[in-house]
Amino acid sequence: MPEIPEIETVRYHLEKHVQGKTIKHVIVNRDKALNVPIEVFANSVINQEVSSVRRRAKQIIMSLNNAKSIIVHFMLEGYVRLFYANEELVGRPSLILSLDTGENLAFFKINLGYIHLVNTTNLKVMPELEGLGPEPLDPEFKLEDFLSLLSQRKGMIKPLLMDQQFIAGIGNVYSNEVLFCSGILPTRKTSQISEQEQTRLFYCLEDLLNRAIQLGGVYEEKFTSDDVLTGGFEPKLQVAYRTGEQCFVCSDIIKTEKVGGRNAFYCPTCQH
Ligand SMILES: [Zn+2]
Known part of the structure; x- marks a missing residue:
């Protein structure tokens, strides 16, 4: 999606x-x-x-x-x-x-x-x-807001990131990517993630989404016959849909596991 x-x-x-x-x-x-x-x-x-x-x-x-x-x-x-x-x-x-x-x-x-x-x-x-959470790229959405929202939640972090009422617009691809960027395993309980890690998660989210937008995301369908922007972020994906391939950072093998009913992709060495 x-x-x-x-x-x-x-x-x-x-x-x-x-x-x-x-x-x-x-x-x-x-x-x-x-x-x-x-x-x-x-x-x-x-x-x-x-x-x-x-x-x-x-x-x-x-x-x-x-x-x-x-x-x-x-x-x-x-x-x-x-x-x-x-x-x-x-x-x-x-x-x-x-x-x-x-x-x-x-x-x-x-x-x-x-x-x-x-x-x-x-x-x-x-x-x-109605009922949608804040936009992660809204300039009004600050680190303190993110930390405060996280402190009210208890479940696993990956399904939470995909919860549209928590924050809006994140799905399976970018929830996997942002957790890799932050070094956090998808199954970690939100309440057990340190403030330092939560802070990293916030800045990874901002940075990742901005870079993906600049490169045209990972959509396969072009907008026009001469569209060269759409899908440009696909080669930059670190873990999503890379099961069995080597991590670009540590060369360990990327794994997949069902988390909250969806496929979580992660590096068992880079993420804790
Ligand atoms: Zn790795």
């Missing part, structure tokens, strides 16, 4: 390629992805300019000129692609937004995820974004 760096890469591309353009036509192939009837959705977005593109947790918020917003959650397999005016739209997207430039913005595999139409004014109280 895409996490902060992947969704941030999508946001960057949408801002660069779609913001300021007007939606001219809508095709819905999967009406179950929507929260309103197709006609309501189409009437609300056609002839509207995309005025801003934001991210909250793992969701994209495209706001339109008419105080409506489209919220997209890709969940496990969804992705979005822009086809240039001279390109043939291939595949069967769940939704296509045709732009005034002749380009087509196509959302694929929105099966577990959704595309919801909401009022921009109600963003903070809408169910899609």
Whole structure:
């Protein structure tokens, strides 16, 4: 599932390629992805300019000129692609937004995820974004806040990092990577992690997410045919999906273990 760096890469591309353009036509192939009837959705977005593109947790918020917003959650397999005016739209997207430039913005595999139409004014109280924890990259989110949140928790650290109500936007890939960066085993009890380790975890989280964003995350699906950014962080992964391979730091073999129902990847030598 895409996490902060992947969704941030999508946001960057949408801002660069779609913001300021007007939606001219809508095709819905999967009406179950929507929260309103197709006609309501189409009437609300056609002839509207995309005025801003934001991210909250793992969701994209495209706001339109008419105080409506489209919220997209890709969940496990969804992705979005822009086809240039001279390109043939291939595949069967769940939704296509045709732009005034002749380009087509196509959302694929929105099966577990959704595309919801909401009022921009109600963003903070809408169910899609309610109950989410703080954004780890929010400048207002400080070390003291992180330590204070951790002190209220008792369970294993890896599932906690993936808990969207604890902090937003971290999933399986970056929870593994940040624990490697901090030298902490995924199974450690949060209450038994020293303050020094917790502090390292905070700075690793910030640094890791920022580097992953700069390199385009680990998404496999390119945004455009000439997209060279998306997926650039993949070769930088230290433990995630590297079971049986050598640790880049100590040459020990990377191990996998089920922790909280998900695969934890770790180095038994570098992490304690
Ligand atoms: Zn190692």
